[in-house]
Amino acid sequence: MKPALTDAQDRRRLIAVVVAIIAIVVLATIGVYGLLAGPRTLDDQRPDIDRRPPSPSVSVAPDGTLTPVLPTVRASADPETFARNVATTLFAWDTASGFMPLDYTSVILAVGDPSGEEQAGLASDVAAYLPTRTAWLDLRQYATAQHLRIGEVFVPEAWAAAVEQAQPGQLAEGTVAYTIEGTRHRSGVWNDEPVESAHPVAFTVFIVCAPTYETCHLLRLSELDNPLR
Known part of the structure; x- marks a missing residue:
């Protein structure tokens, strides 16, 4: 036995x-x-990006010193071009840069409507696209960075209906909406190995251009993945 x-x-x-x-x-x-x-309840916190950010994240001094720099929204009087510039910058961040979510928020607010009427709402919109401060600090451990590759940009059919239903004077002249479809790329480092992933996204930017302003400005953003169609 x-x-x-x-x-x-x-x-x-x-x-x-x-x-x-x-x-x-x-x-x-x-x-x-x-x-x-990332957490299922905070989809925007997932550390996935590809290794080619849309704009330089550092500046190089003559002595070779690297200094992190924030992205900027390039000004444009062309509505579609400006919408693309906003979208690209909105998704361009790097937790290893030393900046915090509020720093990236300020970049978008800098091209907001000069009247200030939509500033508070826009700040809330942008915050929903960025990780929270706590999540940011967690993602920093993995050197998480992000950028967007745009696929389609178009004026949604629903916008035409909205314009028709608007009361006189409710919308400033030159106000238009563009829905943007693309792929959000993130990258990070896990156990000293690079990791990356991609996720399709869609959203709508509301902007105002000429004749109200000589150059375009951002009014509001739709909820992520809930754009006008």
Whole structure:
């Protein structure tokens, strides 16, 4: 009977070892998934971007010193061009730059409507596109960065209906909406290895251009992934 008992013990040891190995693999997989996907309730916190940001994230001094710089929204009097510029800058951030979400928010607010009427609403809109301060600090551990690659840009059909239903004077002349569809890319470092992922996004930017202003300005942003169609 002793050999049988030994065999049973050996089998239990083997099962324990296999379970331990599986647990380690599962934990490692969850770790990488957590870096790429983030909390389910905060989709915008996922650290996934590709390694080619749309604009330089550092400036190089003559002595070779690297200084992080914030992206900027390029001014334009062309509505579609400006909408693209806003979209690109909105998604361009890097947690390793030393800047915080409010710094990136200020970049978008800088091209807001000069009248200031939509400033508070726009600030709230932008905040919804960026990780919270706590999430930002967590993502910084993985050197998470992000940028957007634009696919389609178009004036949604729903905008024409909105303009028709607007009361006289409700919309400033030159106000228009553009829906943008693209891919949000994020990248980070997990266990000293680069990781990246991509996620389709869609949203609408509301802007005002000529004749109200010589150059375009941003009014509001739709909820992410809930654009006008």
